[in-house]
Amino acid sequence: MADSQQEPEDGLLGRVQSLVRAFGILDELAKSDNMTLSDLSRAVGLPRSTTHRLLTTMEALRYVAFDRRRNGWSIGVQAFTVGAVFAQTRDLGQLGRTIMRSLMSEVQHCVNIAVPEGAGVCYVGQAAANGFRQTxxxxxxxxxxxxxxxxxxxxxxxxxxxxxRYLGSAPLKARTARSIIDGDRLRRELADISMRGYALDDEEHSDGLRCVAAVVNDRYGLPKGSLSISDRSSHLPRARLDELGPALISAAQRMSMEIAAQSF
Structure with missing residues (x-):
């Protein structure tokens, strides 16, 4: 028997279609400082009534704004806020470049900066040592x-x-024979990381590569990204990962302070 709470397929498709149309409107507004309803409906290829309905919904959410003096629509403050957060996150690699280069010179290994991206991490900056780039x-x-x-x-x-929630969303997939794919073991690993302040990757993602990482916080003390040191296993022995941990934590703290200073 079908789930009585399940949304009808045509209703779901309608929601998706409306979402796609709304993003199309935002794309057009991003190209111009001010657009009338008629100009906007022509640009996106929708009837005026449909365009107006979507605009009023987005206006209520502050993603678009209506200027009654000029009788035109423009990008709203919420869209700007979302864009500003995205830009600030992606600028993390540039913001911390001086610290990354200093750390790279100190440890003579590749230094990386990454930010959360869905169910993974996206690397947004890298400082390479001795010409080696961690691909x-x-x-x-x-x-x-x-x-x-x-x-x-x-x-x-x-x-x-x-x-x-993360462990329940999908089975953990192994990338190497060393990958942690058991939920209980991963929980214990996270508890150890929380206590010592840095995490290790001992050839868990790629054979022949090791890495150590520390968290970078925003001005509120919340996790914003992770600073890491990585290299080929032949150049980065397992014992050295723990030696690098304290220096990495110190560099991540300096980066966190720099982020806090830039936020004002």
Whole structure:
């Protein structure tokens, strides 16, 4: 028997269609400072009535604004807020570049910065040592949380309920023979990370690569990203990961302070 709470397929498709149309309107408004209803409806290829209905909904959510003096529509404050947060997050790699380069010179290993991205982490900056660029963590790459030091150090900041939801969403997939794919073992690993302040990736994501990561916080003390040191296993022995941990935590704290200073 079908679930009585399940939304009819045509209703779901209608919602998706409305969402696509709303994003189309935002795209057009982003190209112009002010557009009339007629100009906007022509630009997106929708009837005036449909365009007006979508605009009034987005206006109530503050994603668009209506200027009655000019009788035109423009991007609203909420869309700006979302865009500003995105820009600030992606600028993290640039903001911390001086610290990353300093750390790279100190440790002579590749230094990376990553931010949360859905169910993974997205690498947004990298400072390479001795010409070696860690291709797995190249800027723009999105890697799993549970197989990377950058991901695990962020997960260690989660509540127990958040970890449970993550583990219940899909089975953990192995990337190497060392990947942690058992939920209870991952919970113990996150508890250890929380206590020592940094996370390790001992060839868990890629054979022949090791990494250590520490969390970078925003001005409110909430996790914003992760700073990591990585290199080939032949250049980065397992014992050195723990030696690098304190220096990495110190650099991540300096980056957090820089972020807080830039936020005002």
């Amino acid at each position: 797995a963590a190249r800027p723009g790459a999105v890697l799993p949380l549970h197989t990377t030091a950058s991901g695990k150090v962020l997960m260690a900041q989660w509540s127990r309920a958040e970890v449970d």
